[in-house]
Amino acid sequence: MKKKRFIYVLALFLILSVLFILFYFINLCAPDKVTRSTNLSSESIGGFKVHDSINNQSFRKRYGRPMSREDNDLYDYYHWKDGLETASIISGSEKGSIMRFIIAGPIGQDGSIIDLFGNTLHTSGGIKLGDSKKKVISKYGKNYYKFFDDGSGENVIGYVDHKLGLKLEFELTYGSNQVVRIYLEDEKVE
Structure with missing residues (x-):
């Protein structure tokens, strides 16, 4: 049970890390694409x-x-x-x-x-x-x-x-x- 929970937490951490890195590079390369519209x-x-x-x-x-x-x-x-x-x-x-x-x-x-x-x-x-x-x-x-x-x-x-x-x-x-x-x-x- 603890091992399964650890795997879920680790998987969630890795997914969030990848999403954060992806958002960072999109914001770095094309900041206008992620900015709210005016x-x-x-x-x-x-x-x-x-x-x-x-x-x-x-x-x-x-x-x-x-x-x-x-x-x-x-x-x-x-x-x-x-x-x-x-x-x-x-x-x-x-x-x-x-x-x-x-x-x-x-x-x-x-x-x-x-x-x-x-x-x-x-x-x-x-x-x-x-x-x-x-x-x-x-x-x-x-x-x-x-x-x-x-x-x-x-x-x-x-x-x-x-x-x-x-x-x-x-x-x-x-x-x-x-x-x-x-x-x-x-x-x-x-």
């Missing part, structure tokens, strides 16, 4: 939403012609006035459909950021470059994921709307936790 249905940048087209007349009236273009295997990245960057579908019936908005500081001729917080664009929630992590959380809530971006050396917190398939991420300075870059994107963007 309603991002009203989220836009400059009045434009993910899946709007860069060829839309009102978009072109607001941002003009792209200042530059970066070729990418998956999307065309365009730099627009006011420090806006977009990633849009390259070809097919959805060509020009915006998959990602990026708000960053104004960029100089050499590609470096001139003024880290010199961008007036903001999220629908009013978050702009230079705002604090505390302000982001007070606006969007505590259901966020976080990770460290090895490429930029910055911390990132993000919100996901699983129903709409959208992500909103805020890249934060390492020391002062100020927003230095904002991403609004389709959650399928790599």
